Amino acid sequence: MSTGRSRDLERKSSAVTLSDMEVFIFPELIYSLVLANIMSPRIWAWRDDPWFAGLEQMKPYRRITRLKQFIMDHYVFNLDLETWGLTNTDTELARFSDFVSAEELSRSNALFGYEGDRYYFDIDIRTHFGLDSYDSDIIPCWKTETVEAMDAFRHKPNYGNGAGECVSLATLYAAALFVVVGIPLRDIFLMATPLHSQNFIDLNDGILTNNRRLVTKNMWFNGTALSAQARRALENERVTIVAHESGWIHTLYDDATIDPDAYTHFAGRLREFLIINPSAPVLGSFLRHMREVQHCFQLRWNLHGADCYLPVERAFSYEPETPYLLTDNTREKLMQEIDREEFLPRPLPKRIVLNDLEQALTEEPIDITDDDDVARLKLRFGHDCLEAEMALDNFISFCRTEPRLPVAAGKEFRQTEARLGIDTAMTREEIIAHLEALRGRNAIADLAFYAWRDLFRTEPEPFLLAALERSPVSLAATQEMSTSEVIAAVQNLVGESIYDDPGRLAQPDEVWNFGRGDGVERALLLAVLLLDRDPGKPIEIVVTPESAALDTPEGHLTFPSTKNLPEQAWHLPLEGADGGARSDA
DSSP: OOOOOOHHHHHHHHHHHOBHHHHHHOTHHHHHHHHHHHHOHHHHHHTTSGGGTTGGGSOHHHHHHHHHHHHHHHEEEOOOHHHHOEEEHHHHHHHHTTTSOHHHHHHHOGGGTOOTTHHHHHTTHHHHTTOTTSOTTEEEOOBOOOHHHHHHGGGSTTOSSEEEOHHHHHHHHHHHIIIIIOOOGGGEEEEEETTEEEEEEOSTTOEEEETTEEEEHHHHTSOOHHHHHHHHHHHHSBOOEEEETTEEEESSOSEEOSOHHHHHHHHHHHHHHTBOOOOHHHHHHHHHHOGGGGGGEEEEEEETTEEEEEEHHHHHHHGGGSSOOTTSTTHHHHHHHSOGGGOBSSOOTTOEEHHHHHHHHHHSOOOTTOHHHHHHHHHHHHTTOHHHHHHHHHHHHHHBOOOBOOOOTTOEEOOOSSOOOOOTTSOHHHHHHHHHHHTTTOHHHHHHHHHTTBTTTSOSHHHHHHHHHSOHHHHHHTTTSOHHHHHHHHHTSBSOOSOOSTTBOOOHHHHHHHTBOOHHHHHHHHHHHHHHHOTTSOEEEEEOSSEEEEEETTEEEEEEOOSOOOSEEEEESOOSTTOOOEEEO
16 A cells, blocks of 8 residues: 655655665665765764875775775674664555565565575575564664764664664765775765675776675685675675666666766676686685585695595695695695595595696686686586586686676666766865755755755755654664653753754664764654654644754653754644645744
8 A cells, every 4th residue: 555645755754764675765865875974074084083194195995995994993784683673564565665566576675575596595584684583574674874873883782883784884985985085986886786785996906895894806706704705795686776976777667867888887897807717726716615515626646656636625624724725835835734644545536636627727728708618628627527517617607707787778768967076176065065056956966965864955844754654663662661751761861963963863763772862853752752652642843943842741841952953843743645744934
């Protein structure tokens, strides 16, 4: 059942709360959050941190690694189900039924049945995310945090630093790459899959951001546990959204706003990043990456003038006890550490001899894009054993990941009326003024001010709608409290906002989660909690530059405020099928 409200209001209120589901439905939101973070004073303040002293003298890649370490030191990855609460599939389907069908969602979104390739069936996706203890229709309200909300995690118990989920970290990286490192926005592409979000930076051979870390092309193929983690999304999932300064493309929607030439360039560069021709070092990395195929290989080694053979998995088992590796130039030293009785006098049947495959890859290089080359390699080394052939198939796949990007063919590319046009030479104030001037001609720029929570520049209705409909954490936390206890709890919260600027407000669940809020924010939190207890009793919040006041069952309350909002009255609950709140200025 449809909510009946306009797409414009739904999209604007979604820009306020920025749940993963909202970003999936409205792909323009992911870049609006990038712009909101670019406008934030928090990231601009990083430029004055001693950690970035002398940054301008460093080469671009060195600057990016400097930023990576800063993010590693100040943020942790968080995907706790309790942080932003839970909702259910029926509620979300009803809310978005005017924009996408349940069938399309089930084919594309992990919360509505999509499980990608076999990998996601194998891990049992609901158990993996801790949802197995809930009814099957319960889904998390995973929310993308602004940089201020990420920073505010330090106020929560058991968090010493800031925190955020993958989309939060991706948008934080994109904004910081622009503001701190000086990477032009044209070189930054954001990618969202059903279960992950990461960026591609068009520098050198390319760089991926992966949560807090960076992945270069060499790292992608180095076979470590970190690279295996980074590879999962692009190996197992479709990319549903690609976002760029020029616009977006979404796998479900027939239209796209991204510049088609920029998208073609990005797709080509990403494919180059994900492909490497097989070689002996890459083979070694593959065997370390995919241990389950090690039993398909054996090593030939000469001992006292006679060839002997060693199962590759036995050779790998000795590595942790020594500083030597099977797969580099310290192999001979590793062999000296292995007990003589481990070696066999004859080849093991149906195992590929690692030395022979390494030699073939060195002397007869394989073009991974040439099917005939690949077929010859498999015929030579995998012809007498099905498992060996499958191991070679996995090796070829390791060397070449084909990203499943949104298909450009058949899309209607419609350019926005005005490009963003911000560059690294501009000041923060110039960027804010420029984006504000674009609002009527660029939807991403317009929505950025809603994501930025700027009630100086936006009407309050979308913010209030989001507060009333999407505050599951504070409602659940106060469910067992009496009304008096609820009022006292809100009054006792620390009287400061997580947002530094006047006019910018936190949502009720942010106020509750982080235990603090300006007077306007605490008054709205209290109104949401009281309305949930007595939906039939309207509440008016009177806002002035210095305060916010409302009537409660225990009398009239006034909260001091430093937000300097113009005098106005918010009438709750919101009225009308379109969510039309009355806000009397």
